[in-house]
Each structure stands twice: as structure tokens, then as C-alpha cells.
Amino acid sequence: MVKFISEWKIEDKLFALTLDNASNNGAMVKLMKTHLINKKMLFCGGRLFRQRCAAHVINLICQAGLDYLSPMISKIRETVKYIRSSLARKEKFEEIVSQLGITCEKNPSLDVCTRWNSTYIMLAKAKEFRLVFDSLSIQDPNYTFKPSFEEWENADVICKLLKVFYEATNVI
Known part of the structure; x- marks a missing residue:
């Protein structure tokens, strides 16, 4: 996913992701969030980055x-x-x-x-x-x-x- 958002030139356009609670989503978000924080591309230090899917909740x-x-x-x-x-x-x-x-x-x-x-x-x-x-x-x-x-x-x-x-x- 990190590779794709870089290729698509949307790294600086991401604010949040909405996902369900699958464990593989958690691992992916952690990697992506770290990548975007290191590039200083997340608002509020990434605290708002992952949003749980309301329908899933x-x-x-x-x-x-x-x-x-x-x-x-x-x-x-x-x-x-x-x-x-x-x-x-x-x-x-x-x-x-x-x-x-x-x-x-x-x-x-x-x-x-x-x-x-x-x-x-x-x-x-x-x-x-x-x-x-x-x-x-x-x-x-x-x-x-x-x-x-x-x-x-x-x-x-x-x-x-x-x-x-x-x-x-x-x-x-």
C-alpha cells in the first residue's frame, strides 16, 4: 500500500483510512502510518489516521x-x-x-x-x-x-x- 500511494502521488492527500478490525489491516496501517509520519504527511501526528468502520462496529x-x-x-x-x-x-x-x-x-x-x-x-x-x-x-x-x-x-x-x-x- 505504501508503494501504491507513492506511485499514485497521494501521500500528501491522505487524512484517514476507514477499515474493519481484521488483524492484517492493523499491521498494514501501522506500517503506512509510520511511513507517513516519517515524511511528516499526517495531520495531528497520525492520531486520527485510522478510523474504525462504523458499519463494522x-x-x-x-x-x-x-x-x-x-x-x-x-x-x-x-x-x-x-x-x-x-x-x-x-x-x-x-x-x-x-x-x-x-x-x-x-x-x-x-x-x-x-x-x-x-x-x-x-x-x-x-x-x-x-x-x-x-x-x-x-x-x-x-x-x-x-x-x-x-x-x-x-x-x-x-x-x-x-x-x-x-x-x-x-x-x-
Whole structure:
């Protein structure tokens, strides 16, 4: 990178780099920062040179919060998988939705567990179907993943928090 910024004649135009927390980025920044400080090309002695990627920091915060709630999230994830695993279950789910008069344009979606934002979307959508899951647990003895009252309350709280991060990430 030092070679490239020299070749491209941008050494004196760099103010800061925004990177995630990968260890190889740290090593690269250290070398580049030393090079630029030695040439007196960094503002404030390089104290502002490396900026953490805001989206990456948000990701780390959200992943930590979701890890804490993993059992509840697993129940909702397994519920979505259960409903989607057979046509009969999908039909039963849609029948209960109709019986309860719930009007949602989409059924709950399955998340990608390594992407917190998709987990947020799954939780937010699943909350709309809470009564359906409760009814399904009564009507289908094979459905054993129903979140408890407390778990739904936790889902509500975490969704409110994640919504802020979700919107911030979309802005970034």
C-alpha cells in the first residue's frame, strides 16, 4: 500500500483510512502510518489516521447482543424452518393467519445467522405472527419451538434496539 500511494502521488492527500478490525489491516496501517509520519504527511501526528468502520462496529455490537439472546432467536429460527419445511405446515400456518384475521404481506423469513440485519428482519416479521405461533402450538403437537411470553418480550425489546442500528447501517 505504501508503494501504491507513492506511485499514485497521494501521500500528501491522505487524512484517514476507514477499515474493519481484521488483524492484517492493523499491521498494514501501522506500517503506512509510520511511513507517513516519517515524511511528516499526517495531520495531528497520525492520531486520527485510522478510523474504525462504523458499519463494522455496529455489526460487532449487534452480534454481541444477539449472542446473548441466542436461545430465543433459535426458537424463532426453528419455527420459521418448521413452517417452511412442508406444504401442509405452510397451509396450516396460513389457515391460522386467516382465522385470526392477521393481514401481513409476507410470512416470516429465515435469517442468515451470520448477518445480524437479517436476524432483525426475521424477528421483526415473526413478532407480527406471535398469535399465530401461539395458536399453532395448540393445534400442532409436533410444533415445539414456541417462544415463551418472556422470550417474546425480549424479542420486542431487542427489535426496538436493532431497528436503530438497522436504520443507521442503511444510512452508512
